[in-house]
Amino acid sequence: MKKATLVTKQAKIEYVLLVLLLLLLLLLLLFQPFGAFASDGWPGLPPDCWSESRNVHSLFPDKTHRKKNVKITARKGEKLNEGEISPNKGYLFVVRSGRPTGQITIYAEKDQVTEINVSELFGFSDIRWINEKLIFFRGWWGRIEATDFIFDVEKEKIIYSEGVTDAYQAHQQYLESCATHGCQCIKKK
Numbered sequence: 243m244k245k246a247t248l249v250t251k252q253a254k255i256e257y258v259l260l261v262l263l264l265l266l267l268l269l270l271l272l273f274q275p276f277g278a279f280a281s282d283g284w285p286g287l288p289p290d291c292w293s294e295s296r297n298v299h300s301l302f303p304d305k306t307h308r309k310k311n312v313k314i315t316a317r318k319g320e321k322l323n324e325g326e327i328s329p330n331k332g333y334l335f336v337v338r339s340g341r342p343t344g345q346i347t348i349y350a351e352k353d354q355v356t357e358i359n360v361s362e363l364f365g366f367s368d369i370r371w372i373n374e375k376l377i378f379f380r381g382w383w384g385r386i387e388a389t390d391f392i393f394d395v396e397k398e399k400i401i402y403s404e405g406v407t408d409a410y411q412a413h414q415q416y417l418e419s420c421a422t423h424g425c426q427c428i429k430k431k
Contacts (some may be wrong), residue, residue, distance in 0.1 A: 288422050291427035295410035299390070308389065308403050311361045312381075316398065319355035322347065330374040331393050339366045346379065349396040358393060380406065 285298060325334035325347075338345045344366050346358040360366075364382040372378045375396045382388040385408065392402040416425060 243256050253322075263363075280429070287427065288425070289409060289413040289416040290425035292413055295413040298405055298407045298409045308391075308400065310381075312391075312400070313359045313361075314400070315357050316354045316355065318353065319349070322349045322355065325349070326369075326371065326374075328371050328374055329393075333375065335369075335380065336393075337366060337369055337375060339363075341365065344381070346377070348377070348393075348395050350375075351396075353361065356395065363365075386411070 255428065260405065268358055277300060285427045286301065289295075317355070321332055322336055325336040327334045333348065333350045335346055335348045338347070341364060342362055344360045344363045346360075346366075346369065348356045348358070359382050362383065364384050367382060367388075369377065369378045369379040375394060379386050379393070380390050388406040388408070390402075390404050390406055393399070394401045419425075
């Protein structure tokens, strides 16, 4: 009977220690400055450490826009008369950008042209060849959210896409709230 009582007392002590540890962790989390919580989602340093605002990648995965707003089609067509020529001098593309739709038409030495049609678009930016067969383009869905795409003209498909966030507002909000909530880098300045 003594052994059972001893085991029960030890279990109670372990339980009390566990509860105290959890309370201590909870208190530590509650007394962290606001900036410490917000910086967890930022790649690299939090916005108060930046010398200027920047675009940030992968805060929001881009699954919705690519499936919903980007359609790739092929149609009969001849070589385009003008456009952005690839480094191998064999392919070219033409951009027709506007709101709410945009289109990139690509000639890749085939008896057809490929069209990338993008809907619900705020606008394109930074469309360019990155090598002989890959086109990079950024489609903006508003003033803050965009998607970077890489399109393979020979395979006629998007081989990469990633969400982009214009973090100008986040940078400004961090700088404004640091006096009240504290920030990781401003405290060191």
